[in-house]
Amino acid sequence: MKITPEEVRHVARLARLSLSEAEVEKTTLQLDDILSYVEKLGELDTTGVLPMTHALDIRNAFRADETSASLPQREALANGPAHNGEAFTVPRVI
């Protein structure tokens, strides 16, 4: 096995997901399939190959530091599942 149920639970926690035991079991099997397939990449010698993280050779895109209109507070809050008119509210943290 490439991946164990314990690893799936750990990664799910890192990703802020909660899986039922049945989901952990199914996900472990499916991930094992997928990771076994991905092993294929190991057939290639990539020594010295520069990783490609972007499709085009674009360097940093700078712009002039000028202010422009931003989203009004009321519109920014409108989609929030809970807010007090000034900020999004969440369960108490401290």
Added chain:
Amino acid sequence: MELHALTIHALQKLLSSGEISSLELTRAVLDRIDAVEPRVNAYITLDRNGALAQAGAADDRRRRGEGGSLCGIPLSIKDVLCTKGLRTTAGSRILEPFIPPYDATVVEKLRAAGAVILGKVSMDEFAMGSANENCAYGVPKNPWALTHVCGGSSGGSAASVAADECIASLGSDTGGSIRQPASHCGIVGIKPTYGRVSRFGLLAYASSLDQVGPLAKDVRDAAIMLNAISGYDPRDSTSVNQPVPDYTAALATDCTGLTIGIPKEYFGAGLDPEVEQAVRKGISLLAKAGAKIVEISLPHTEYGVAAYYIIAPAEASSNLARYDGVRYGFRDHDQHELLEMYRQSRSKGFGEEVKRRIIIGTYALSSGYYDAYYKKASQVRALIAQDYARAFAQCDLLVSPVTPAPAWKIGAKVDDPLSVYLSDILTICTNLAGLPGMSVPCGISTAGLPIGLQLQADHFAEEKIFRAAYALEQRLELAGNKPKL
């Protein structure tokens, strides 16, 4: 032919001569939607009143002598692009209540050109899928065979165009999500060069691969649509500041001077014989149109799926971290502890495939596995891009199938995600290299399912794609072929 069945360019003539109004046209398309939508299920949100209001406004603009290239033309939009004031779900429960406060740049551009936006069409959740079966709002059906998938992830776009429930549509393509459903539904779909079209307002899946593009009834319509949406956008730092040609000017009936490469790896084992036959026929027609045909090798093609299913989930795991039940979308209000609120909101809001990809991506990026997975995949991505660079030193275009087989039956692969991933093998490398690619219809299988032919070109060489696709379309005369609904 009825109005809903016409193309943009045919309707432009009728609208500008005053023979029809946009209001009449929009009503005709809404009637068509009423007639076939219960069977096709392409739309997630239909904006009937908004569409009629936009149509009236388009007619006013035309009377004043204004109005752009799409003035009064009714379009559908994949539900992954923000539309101001019109719900945008990305096919997910987690965004069920989301009303964007702004338009995506491409939507703004369509509105500026006078388009009428009918509504938002179905997709795999967050564009993750190849059959549009991962949608929280139901599975759209292939208009050619209602028992079959329409492809994905832009399945609703393709189904709505093929079923004449809109005149054209916008989709997005991260690993084939425009070309593959276009192929399965017998229409034209083009994924432009990465950076050609702004991604501002496109809900991100894998930012280094995502690109917005049109799905249309014929090649000329696809060119008209791409003209309308292309161009640099200061709000997308990856869009490229390069002049936009008039793609309709590239449409020509001959291919003299074009060298077409046939990548032998795209015709390997597992290719459906009917698909191969239809594509080979397309190649012979391109040769008759004057193209020179050469065999090409893209030796790393078979590694594309493996590289993609590390890179795309890795980017997705980061992009989808924003859905946390705080600023928009669904929150599990029963949770009174912050971490548990995040976990329950995300677990109840996301579907199975999205969770699977977030977990793969998180795993591939996690400490101890980064080099083995993400770095390795990014190196293989570089090798794939180098294959293409060598190929385009020898030819102008690459012609191949789009999918290994025609559309499959709904439900046939739901419990086997890997087999679905493997069906992307012929479209995925285009995105890894950031190239443009098109699917253009080239035949119908004996079971009555459409078959597409793929054209890939070098960065910003969309004009060559349009030229060859148009020449092929003229010779195949499939454009009048419609599914019987």
